[in-house]
Amino acid sequence: xxxxxxxxxxxxxxxxxxxxxxxxxxxxxxxxxxxxxxxxxxxxxxxxxxxxxxxxxxxxxxxxxxxxxxxxxxxxxxxxxxxxxxxxxxxxxxxxxxxxxxxxxxxxxxxxxxxxxxxxxxxxxxxxxxxxxxxxxxxxxxxxxxxxxxxxxxxxxxxxxxxxxxxxxxxxxxxxxxxxxxxxxxxxxxxxxxxxxxxxxxxxxxxxxxxxxxxxxxxxxxxxxxxxxxxxxxxxxxxxxxxxxxxxxxxxxxxxxxxxxx
Amino acid sequence: xxxxxxxxxxxxxxxxxxxxxxxxxxxxxxxxxxxxxxxxxxxxxxxxxxxxxxxxxxxxxxxxxxxxxxxxxxxxxxxxxxxxxxxxxxxxxxxxxxxxxxxxxxxxxxxxxxxxxxxxxxxxxxxxxxxxxxxxxxxxxxxxxxxxxxxxxxxxxxxxxxxxxxxxxxxxxxxxxxxxxxxxxxxxxxxxxxxxxxxxxxxxxxxxxxxxxxxxxxxxxxxxxxxxxxxxxxxxxxxxxxxxxxxxxxxxxxxxxxxxxxxxxxxxxxxxxxxxxxxxxxxxxxxxxxxxxxxxxxxxxxxxxxxxxxxxxxxxxxxxxxxxxxxxxxxxxxxxxxxxxxxxxxxxxxxxxxxxxxxxxxxxxxxxxxxxxxxxxxxxxxxxxxxxxxxxxxxxxxxxxxxxxxxxxxxxxxxxxxxxxxxxxxxx
Numbered sequence: 001x002x003x004x005x006x007x008x009x010x011x012x013x014x015x016x017x018x019x020x021x022x023x024x025x026x027x028x029x030x031x032x033x034x035x036x037x038x039x040x041x042x043x044x045x046x047x048x049x050x051x052x053x054x055x056x057x058x059x060x061x062x063x064x065x066x067x068x069x070x071x072x073x074x075x076x077x078x079x080x081x082x083x084x085x086x087x088x089x090x091x092x093x094x095x096x097x098x099x100x101x102x103x104x105x106x107x108x109x110x111x112x113x114x115x116x117x118x119x120x121x122x123x124x125x126x127x128x129x130x131x132x133x134x135x136x137x138x139x140x141x142x143x144x145x146x147x148x149x150x151x152x153x154x155x156x157x158x159x160x161x162x163x164x165x166x167x168x169x170x171x172x173x174x175x176x177x178x179x180x181x182x183x184x185x186x187x188x189x190x191x192x193x194x195x196x197x198x199x200x201x202x203x204x205x206x207x208x209x210x211x212x213x214x215x216x217x218x219x220x221x222x223x224x225x226x227x228x229x230x231x232x233x234x235x236x237x238x239x240x241x242x243x244x245x246x247x248x249x250x251x252x253x254x255x256x257x258x259x260x261x262x
Numbered sequence: 263x264x265x266x267x268x269x270x271x272x273x274x275x276x277x278x279x280x281x282x283x284x285x286x287x288x289x290x291x292x293x294x295x296x297x298x299x300x301x302x303x304x305x306x307x308x309x310x311x312x313x314x315x316x317x318x319x320x321x322x323x324x325x326x327x328x329x330x331x332x333x334x335x336x337x338x339x340x341x342x343x344x345x346x347x348x349x350x351x352x353x354x355x356x357x358x359x360x361x362x363x364x365x366x367x368x369x370x371x372x373x374x375x376x377x378x379x380x381x382x383x384x385x386x387x388x389x390x391x392x393x394x395x396x397x398x399x400x401x402x403x404x405x406x407x408x409x410x411x412x413x414x415x416x417x418x419x420x421x422x423x424x425x426x427x428x429x430x431x432x433x434x435x436x437x438x439x440x441x442x443x444x445x446x447x448x449x450x451x452x453x454x455x456x457x458x459x460x461x462x463x464x465x466x467x468x469x470x471x472x473x474x475x476x477x478x479x480x481x482x483x484x485x486x487x488x489x490x491x492x493x494x495x496x497x498x499x500x501x502x503x504x505x506x507x508x509x510x511x512x513x514x515x516x517x518x519x520x521x522x523x524x525x526x527x528x529x530x531x532x533x534x535x536x537x538x539x540x541x542x543x544x545x546x547x548x549x550x551x552x553x554x555x556x557x558x559x560x561x562x563x564x565x566x567x568x569x570x571x572x573x574x575x576x577x578x579x580x581x582x583x584x585x586x587x588x589x590x591x592x593x594x595x596x597x598x599x600x601x602x603x604x605x606x607x608x609x610x611x612x613x614x615x616x617x618x619x620x621x622x623x624x625x626x627x628x629x630x631x632x633x634x635x636x637x638x639x640x641x642x643x644x645x646x647x648x649x650x651x652x653x654x655x656x657x658x659x660x661x662x663x664x665x666x667x668x669x670x671x672x673x674x675x676x677x678x679x680x681x682x683x684x685x686x687x688x689x690x
Contacts, residue, residue: 056441074443082441093300093434094491103431107442112424139489159442 001233002030003223007070009034009163009194010055015064017047017054021258023062023217023249024050030213030222032196037189039209040198043238046215048198049085052165055196056082062260068163078107081161083152085168092141097151100140101126104158119158126157129184145172153181164188164195170204182208202234217245265515277514280400283408284510286415287463288476288502293422294460295477296484296498297453301433305360306348308474309367311461313344315374315470318395319381327388330407333395334414334462341458344370374470398469398522400510411463418456418463429453430491467506469522475529476502483533486540505529559659560594561602563587565625566632566658568608568617573684578614626686627666632658633679633686634669640680641673647680 008031017025025047032038040048053059055066057073069076081104101123102115109115127133130150135143143151149169156164164185170178185195186208199205205212212228214220214237221228221237252259272278298307317340318333325332344366351362378396382389394402403411422429428449431439439446457477464473484497509525538544567587571579581599585592599615602608607621617625635657636650661669679685 058437058440077443080441082438084435084437084441088437089435090302094485094489094494095430095434096490099430099491100434103435103438106427106431106439106444109427111428111444114427141489155438 001221001223001228001230002219003227004031005033007034008032009069010196011067011070012051012055013065013067015051015054015066016062016260017050017059018062018252018258018260019050019059020253021255022253023260025054025215026218026245027064028215028219029064030219032194032211032213032222034194035189035192036194036210037185037208038194038196038211038213039205040196040213040215041200041202041205041237042215042220046237047217048215049167051213051215052082052167052196052198055165056080062258078159079162081156081159081164083156083164083166083169086145086148086152086171091143091148095140097127097132097135097138097140097143098123100151101154101158104155107159122160123154123158126154127151129157130154131180146174146177149173150177150181153184162193164193166195166197168198168200170197170199170201178204202229205229217249266511269511269514276405279405279408280403280510281507283403283412283415284400284467284506285503286412286419287467288480288506289499290415290418291460291464291473291476292480292498292502293495294418294453294456295479296481296495297429297433298457299478299481299485304474304478305363305367306345307457307461307477309348309363309370310341310344310458311465311470311473311477312367312374313370314338314341314458314461314465315371315395316340316377318392318465318470319374319377322381322388322392323377326386328391330404330410330466333465334410337462337465338458340370341461342455345454345458371470394469394520395465396469396471397520398465398467398472398525399513400467400506400521401514403466407466411466414459414463418459421452421456425449425452467510467521468525469520472522472526475526476506479526479529479533480505483529483536486536486543489542501529501532505532555659557594557598557601560588560591561598562628562659563591564595564598564602565607565617565621566628568615569622569625569629569686572617572622573686578616580614584615623688626688628658630686631661631666633683634666634673634676635661636681637673637676637679637685638669650680 010032012028012030015025015028016023024045028051040051042048050059054061055068055073066073068080073080098120102119104126105115105119105122109119124133124136127136130153132147132150132154135147135151140148140151149172153166153169156166169181173181182204185197189195189210197209199209206225206229209225211223212225213222214228214233216237221233268274269277272281295307298304314337317336317338319336320340321332321334321336322328324336348362348366351357351366352359355362378392381392391402428439428444431444432446432449432453436446436450439449460477461473464476468476480498480502481494483501484494487497488494505525505528508528509521512524513519513521536544538546541547564584567584568579571577571583581596584595584599588595599608599610602621603610607618607624609616609618609621632654635654636647639645639650639653640647676685
């Protein structure tokens with residue numbers, strides 16, 4: 001059940017990705033409409049983060065390509081905003097909440113230019129949107145998990161992009177915060193932004209996403225929520241390991257070279 | 263004393279130069295080292311500083327004398343080779359980072375020592391000064407060398423201030439940096455060049471063996487005092503300059519003393535003092551916090567005893583009666599009694615000890631917190647009534663007024679705890 005759209009904001013064409021020659025995503029081929037809140041669902045190790053990271057160009061594809069706004073990534077980087085997983089950084093780093101959110105403006109600033117008043121203004125507005133104004137000068141190690149997550153989302157907002165890619169932004173976030181952030185993301189989608197979220201909770205996915213991508217090493221489904229959130233597709237996504245595919249993966253890993261590399 | 267005055271009044275221009283050189287060197291290495299400390303790559307600096315020794319020897323052999331230009335170039339190249347090798351090995355082998363760093367350090371240093379010994383046996387009269395590269399000799403720096411070392415320090419500072427934002431990103435979130443299109447590999451390369459340069463300019467004054475200390479210790483010590491990057495860098499530079507000057511002074515006063523070890527002694531002293539006196543995580547601070555907490559618990563216990571006696575319609579208790587309740591803390595209870603009396607929470611007269619009006623209200627709060635917590639554990643966490651007392655004994659000293667309000671609301675202002683005792687409240 002894969003729905004392709006005309007004039008997609010993001011096109012993933014036959015993408016295969018490997019880590020150390022072990023394929024973690026097989027031939028993902030999908031296109032996404034603009035202005036929607038889109039969820040990426042799948043079990044642990046299904047390749048959800050890998051998909052986001054390849055879109056951001058952080059992992060080189062083994063084969064296939066990605067087009068964003070019908071262009072190559074390098075041409076449109078400043079229009080894309082990225083929220084990495086919270087655990088990917090050391091929160092003991094000596095920085096305030098504002099310092100981290102201002103990093104969101106670095107992309108448009110470019111190399112060597114120092115952030116000024118305008119950038120601080122943008123960062124403060126972003127913090128207001130996620131309800132963290134009271135924590136502007138707080139040291140980041142003193143924040144709770146949910147607050148750290150909101151700081152990361154604020155940093156993404158400060159990037160002032162059109163496409164937002166978020167890797168597990170709700171990990172370690174309480175229910176009230178999750179709902180508040182989801183509402184913020186819905187508002188963003190309503191103003192024409194496209195928001196792509198890696199998510200693990202099927203229940204809240206039902207409530208908030210308009211479009212859903214289901215992954216389990218390969219693309220199970222991509223389409224409007226009502227059409228893809230079916231029992232059969234969910235079982236296909238979460239129903240155990242794909243035994244044969246896992247065996248092939250192991251076989252490839254044991255080769256002396258990567259046969260999938262084009 | 264004469265030496266002290268002579269040194270610190272800078273009558274001797276050569277001393278002025280040396281101190282100036284040490285200051286520049288200290289700032290440069292502290293800045294670079296602080297980033298490398300935050301990046302958790304402290305060992306790499308150590309490996310590089312040991313790895314420059316073969317390059318120093320090579321420079322000496324090629325120049326036939328102690329020409330700083332040859333030595334600096336040789337040291338830089340050999341440090342660069344070590345850095346390159348360590349990242350190449352990391353990419354192309356399955357060895358862990360620490361084993362790679364340790365191997366690079368020992369292999370390069372071993373080759374360096376072999377070369378140094380060979381040069382010493384060769385009978386070249388210029389060889390005497392070469393030993394100072396092992397442990398450093400700041401006083402031995404000639405004025406001409408200083409321009410080279412100082413110039414390189416200035417270059418490091420300049421590049422660092424230009425790359426401040428980029429290095430911050432490199433340490434905190436390199437993945438994000440890559441995602442916004444910054445050339446993170448290039449930035450890491452520039453940083454590695456600065457790291458090698460910082461080592462190279464320190465070898466004459468501090469020596470290859472201890473240079474890593476000048477890189478890492480200032481930042482590590484400064485981290486005890488601040489949570490912001492800019493103050494951290496400034497403080498690290500200050501610590502570095504301070505110990506640099508003191509170390510140079512000692513090696514000036516005591517002629518046979520190498521500079522490096524003394525700089526490290528002063529640096530370690532600063533780090534130790536930071537560890538003890540840091541206002542946030544120092545051991546004195548933690549000791550005081552613990553002592554204050556214990557004192558509070560004893561006072562709370564005493565007030566609780568008086569309140570419970572009152573519940574049993576006994577207005578006063580004697581000191582002996584209270585001691586009997588807490589037989590292991592007699593001394594602390596007596597001390598608490600004095601404090602509570604001066605605070606006006608407890609009144610003493612010939613018949614015994616009783617709570618004042620304010621004391622009664624405070625004691626009631628402690629008992630209320632205890633019983634609220636017991637009820638919460640019992641009702642919300644399904645813990646049996648005979649298992650809740652221990653936890654409540656701790657929580658009664660900790661719960662804040664905000665949490666108390668939340669507990670009250672959650673439990674809907676209960677009247678009885680799980681042991682059917684009244685949860686006391688002030689009647690308005």
